[in-house]
Amino acid sequence: MGRYTKEVRKVSLEIMEAINESLNLSPTYLSSKMAEGVQVVAVNCYPPCPQPGVALGLPPHTDYSCITTVLQSSQGLEVMDPADGTWKMVPKIDGALQVHVGDHVEVLSNGLYKGVVHRATVNSERTRISITSLHSLGMDEKMKPAEELVNEHNPKKYKDSSFNDFLKFLSSNDLAEGKSFLNTLKLQD
Numbered sequence: 591m592g593r594y595t596k597e598v599r600k601v602s603l604e605i606m607e608a609i610n611e612s613l614n615l616s617p618t619y620l621s622s623k624m625a626e627g628v629q630v631v632a633v634n635c636y637p638p639c640p641q642p643g644v645a646l647g648l649p650p651h652t653d654y655s656c657i658t659t660v661l662q663s664s665q666g667l668e669v670m671d672p673a674d675g676t677w678k679m680v681p682k683i684d685g686a687l688q689v690h691v692g693d694h695v696e697v698l699s700n701g702l703y704k705g706v707v708h709r710a711t712v713n714s715e716r717t718r719i720s721i722t723s724l725h726s727l728g729m730d731e732k733m734k735p736a737e738e739l740v741n742e743h744n745p746k747k748y749k750d751s752s753f754n755d756f757l758k759f760l761s762s763n764d765l766a767e768g769k770s771f772l773n774t775l776k777l778q779d
């Protein structure tokens with residue numbers, strides 16, 4: 591597990607460099623802050639469910655991360671197609687990681703990227719396990735839209751926030767009820 595978490599961290603930092611480049615930012619934009627940042631690893635276990643059609647393992651949400659990597663033992667993860675709001679099953683491919691863009695990249699890119707809305711479904715046959723790894727800045731480090739992406743035609747769309755701000759939000763809001771921290775950061779639609 592220790593080696594796995596180190597390797598996914600490396601891959602995630604490399605993916606962040608590619609995302610920065612796609613935004614015309616320096617590839618190393620925030621990279622030292624990312625390297626010293628938070629990595630939260632969750633092992634999710636979903637037992638078989640007799641009525642998978644009426645239950646969910648995890649409700650729809652976006653992750654409070656820059657990048658999330660997901661390794662799954664069997665399929666069950668679904669992502670929302672932003673074009674029409676339909677759910678698409680992420681296939682289980684041996685040796686492949688599912689990579690999500692989280693809220694932090696939406697904020698950093700001033701809305702050019704969108705956090706991936708996803709949910710975990712359950713099945714009636716077998717226990718499913720997923721290992722998610724969320725990569726973010728440090729606990730008190732504020733993520734904000736890159737100055738290079740904000741101008742008079744593209745005003746700042748999100749407030750600055752840190753991982754600790756997110757944890758404070760979590761302590762008084764239930765994500766299972768559809769509460770979204772990202773929505774509280776939006777300055778305009």
Ligand SMILES: O=C(O)CCC(=O)C(=O)O
Binds near residue numbers: 660
């Ligand atoms: O179990 C899954 O496939 C997804 C888990 C997830 O979205 C999360 O841990 O944030």
Ligand SMILES: [Fe+2]
Binds near residue numbers: 652653
């Ligand atoms: Fe998630």
